[in-house]
Amino acid sequence: MKITVDQDACCGSGLCVIRADRVFDQREEDGVVMLLDEAPSPEDFEDVRAAAAGCPTGAIRLAE
Amino acid sequence: MTDEATPIPDYPFDQPHVLEPPREWAESRAKCPVTHVRMPSGDVVGLLTGYDEVRTLLADPRFSRDLSRKGAARLSNTEDGGLFSRTTEGTADIQEGPGHQRWRRLLSRAFTVKKMEAWRPRVQEMADELIDAMIAKGSPADLREELALPLPVRVICALLGAPSEDQDKFAYWSEVALTLTKYSQEEVDAAQQAFHDYASELVEQKRAHPGDDLLSELTQISDSQDGRLSNEELVSTARGLLLAGHETTSNMILKMTALLLSERERYEAVVADPELVTGTVEESLRMDPLAGVGIPRFITEDIEVGGEPVSSGSSLLVSLAAANRDARKFPEPDRFDPRRENNSQHVTFGAGPHFCVGQTLARVELKVVLETFARRLPGLRLRDTPEQLRQREGVAAGGLQELWVTW
Numbered sequence: 400m401k402i403t404v405d406q407d408a409c410c411g412s413g414l415c416v417i418r419a420d421r422v423f424d425q426r427e428e429d430g431v432v433m434l435l436d437e438a439p440s441p442e443d444f445e446d447v448r449a450a451a452a453g454c455p456t457g458a459i460r461l462a463e
Numbered sequence: 464m465t466d467e468a469t470p471i472p473d474y475p476f477d478q479p480h481v482l483e484p485p486r487e488w489a490e491s492r493a494k495c496p497v498t499h500v501r502m503p504s505g506d507v508v509g510l511l512t513g514y515d516e517v518r519t520l521l522a523d524p525r526f527s528r529d530l531s532r533k534g535a536a537r538l539s540n541t542e543d544g545g546l547f548s549r550t551t552e553g554t555a556d557i558q559e560g561p562g563h564q565r566w567r568r569l570l571s572r573a574f575t576v577k578k579m580e581a582w583r584p585r586v587q588e589m590a591d592e593l594i595d596a597m598i599a600k601g602s603p604a605d606l607r608e609e610l611a612l613p614l615p616v617r618v619i620c621a622l623l624g625a626p627s628e629d630q631d632k633f634a635y636w637s638e639v640a641l642t643l644t645k646y647s648q649e650e651v652d653a654a655q656q657a658f659h660d661y662a663s664e665l666v667e668q669k670r671a672h673p674g675d676d677l678l679s680e681l682t683q684i685s686d687s688q689d690g691r692l693s694n695e696e697l698v699s700t701a702r703g704l705l706l707a708g709h710e711t712t713s714n715m716i717l718k719m720t721a722l723l724l725s726e727r728e729r730y731e732a733v734v735a736d737p738e739l740v741t742g743t744v745e746e747s748l749r750m751d752p753l754a755g756v757g758i759p760r761f762i763t764e765d766i767e768v769g770g771e772p773v774s775s776g777s778s779l780l781v782s783l784a785a786a787n788r789d790a791r792k793f794p795e796p797d798r799f800d801p802r803r804e805n806n807s808q809h810v811t812f813g814a815g816p817h818f819c820v821g822q823t824l825a826r827v828e829l830k831v832v833l834e835t836f837a838r839r840l841p842g843l844r845l846r847d848t849p850e851q852l853r854q855r856e857g858v859a860a861g862g863l864q865e866l867w868v869t870w
Contacts, residue, residue: 408816409821410816410818410820414807452805
């Protein structure tokens with residue numbers, strides 16, 4: 400799996416951080432998503448997929 | 464499209480009772496992606512009730528939530544057309560597009576997951592204090608007075624650095640701002656002016672005596688005059704956060720409690736297994752039967768919604784609560800299931816660039832309340848039947864007038 404995030408589209412909801420905090424974080428100054436791991440390990444796949452589906456602005460893209 | 468022969472129904476729809484959604488939601492979804500309804504103003508808007516259509520429209524940056532534009536529908540029966548048609552001088556830039564994003568990012572820093580988790584102990588402390596007082600007064604209690612209103616007010620006031628003893632003023636000004644049919648234009652004008660003056664005064668106090676709070680921080684940003692935030696924008700932000708920070712959460716505490724206690728096995732499940740708190744909060748948000756009027760969008764170019772043509776100059780209204788019961792997204796949507804895999808993907812907080820900026824805080828508050836109830840008041844019950852509960856009528860936000868509980 401390869402993840403890309405669109406920081407411009409991100410609205411800073413932090414929902415991805417709640418769902419998969421090993422993979423996503425937020426910038427302290429504005430809450431915008433930071434990708435900690437663009438190629439996560441298989442045990443995180445399910446959480447990452449849920450984070451992508453639940454992102455309110457569709458800012459998380461997955462290539463599997 | 465509505466068949467010409469069918470009369471256009473009035474909106475908001477009637478409900479069998481406050482916890483039972485209007486039948487029209489399912490009917491509208493079955494009929495077509497866009498059905499037409501008549502607002503209290505008399506204007507007709509297209510109503511979206513499907514999950515995908517609602518999410519797609521809200522995420523589309525082309526369309527405006529500004530109904531003050533020429534040709535846009537008006538929702539309320541006041542001359543000004545209501546909340547979505549009002550403009551505040553000097554704040555046009557932060558309403559949408561790049562200006563909105565700049566403004567939002569100034570706020571987002573205060574609402575990150577880490578910041579909100581750090582607030583959790585304070586929220587817990589406030590909730591415990593209010594519940595202590597409620598228990599001391601004895602059963603039965605009106606949960607709105609004892610907890611649902613004061614808790615969110617105290618939280619948002621602490622975050623902003625505003626005095627929470629002004630709770631009744633905020634509650635009144637907010638309710639008037641949200642009128643559909645309840646208040647007159649004179650009452651709206653007076654309340655808007657009073658709320659604006661109050662927020663201006665608060666900003667001035669922060670300027671003179673900055674504290675460790677969001678409003679002081681924003682005041683300093685505004686005073687640096689680097690174009691990030693004007694004083695008008697700052698005052699309008701203070702007012703918006705005071706309103707949004709308490710009104711919606713306060714309503715949701717009551718609605719969540721009513722949803723759980725009216726089918727008491729839902730509550731008993733949380734009492735037995737506190738692990739279910741998060742899923743139960745999400746499912747309550749998803750199944751909110753009194754979600755208010757919804758969110759409008761003004762359509763500025765010809766588009767298709769679910770294959771249905773919508774022409775430029777139309778106004779659409781999305782029903783978040785109806786979308787949350789779309790079986791294509793949530794199988795058996797009327798079944799309350801705290802273990803539902805995707806139940807946090809409801810659109811109760813909206814979607815797209817205007818997604819609720821305070822939702823992390825709201826979720827913390829709701830979880831604290833539910834966890835504390837389950838731990839301290841396992842015998843909590845509704846005093847009245849769902850049929851006896853009275854909703855707040857005539858305002859854009861859906862809620863209950865009161866909620867009496869026993870223990």
